[in-house]
Amino acid sequence: MERVDLAKLLVGQRMEPRYLEYNWRDIALYALTAGAKAEDLMYTYEKDMKALPSYGTIPYWGTINVRPYQWMPLPASMLANEIIKPTISFLNMDHELIMYRPIDPIKGTFQYQDRITDVYDRGEGKGAVVKTQLDVREEAGNLVCVNRSTTFFHEAEGFGGPPMPKSDVVIPDRAPDYEEEDYISPVQHLL
Template identity: 30%
Template sequence: MALNLNSIGKKIGPFIRKYNYKDIILYALGVGAGFAELEYCYEKDLKVIPSFSIGTILNIDFLSAVAEVTNINPAGVLHGEQKLIFHKKIPIEGVLTTQGAVTNIYDKTSKGAIIIAEFDTFHSYDKKKLYTSIMTIFSRFDGGFGGVDTPKTNFKFPQKEPDYIVEETPCKNQPLIYRLSGDIFQLHVDPEFSQLAGFKKPIMHGLCIHGFACRALIQSLIPGKPENIKKMDCRFSKPLYPGEPIKTLIWKTKKKKVFWKTINKKTKEDIITNGVFEYE
């Protein structure tokens, strides 16, 4: 099936999701929060981990909608990069409406295709925009259509030791909890499916590790004030198996802006890289 280049600019959505404090707490538990961060896990004075934002829209229905409009092969889809821009504090309950469009498609020839999709999410209380999500989807089987390549980027981490290092170990059952927030893809739960996909067992959700990193960034830079986040960007690099320890490394660059990445503590491999975090 040929890639549909005419999908650029076509509306995707709206996706509607009603949520309440239980969804906020379930997500927090899914990304490793607990008694040490009770503000994310107890309805009294509850706060929202901002990475909940992408957790609310990235699910099977969303990926199916992108695949349908672009004609990409769902079997080859990987979440490549994620940018989040926060406009307002996320309330602890309500109805979220998300809609957007494919904004660009790039050709990586034999490596596949890159699809860029941008979405805005609004809240039912005041109809104002809460956050913008810019997602890069890598489709391994859809390259070679004669399109242009992605623009070159030149991301460099500071040549110094990190200013903050946060270590954690997701539990061996972490994906079983995280998937209850919406991403029920078999790769993270079904051993047989995972082996067919080339892994020895189910792997962690990339966005689950993203949530661990978000907690680490808030803890290091704006403790107790998750509403002060303005931007969070990253690139997903390598898979991680449940139970393997991670380290989130954070470098100060300029006022209210840091670079970050999350690595596998044992292998030193980048799990998430090219991270940018801005706050107020």
């Protein structure tokens, strides 16, 4: 197969605009599936309800209540998947959620469109990395949150694109700032 410059081909490509409608029941069900307990009524009872901030990832991964309908999550990295046609499944490396305002816990419609922001060539035999960004807006157009994701493709290396930047994350050699014991509810899988 002829190698194409994936960065030139993919950076700036967008998925079609999508919409996700939700109400307080969706927010409560999400909280329960995320592990809300009896003492977490603020996430499950509609009086003075709050939405878990991580509900902002639902537009990226969700398929229920999405217009136009999609039978599986279709992030922009799928555009790369269509071109590369890998024989080995791609790998989601990370997902970052940046919140700008609280999510309305009673009802709303998210408007969003996923786009490819960067494509990196890790070198021959080391794969390629595709970075995407999905801006989630409320009905009035105000930015609620941003989802950034990095996807690794094993079989797309050596196309001559920009190299992957070095990480500037430093993990300190000390005890964590905070730890909490938690458990998975015996019925959580049913949710």
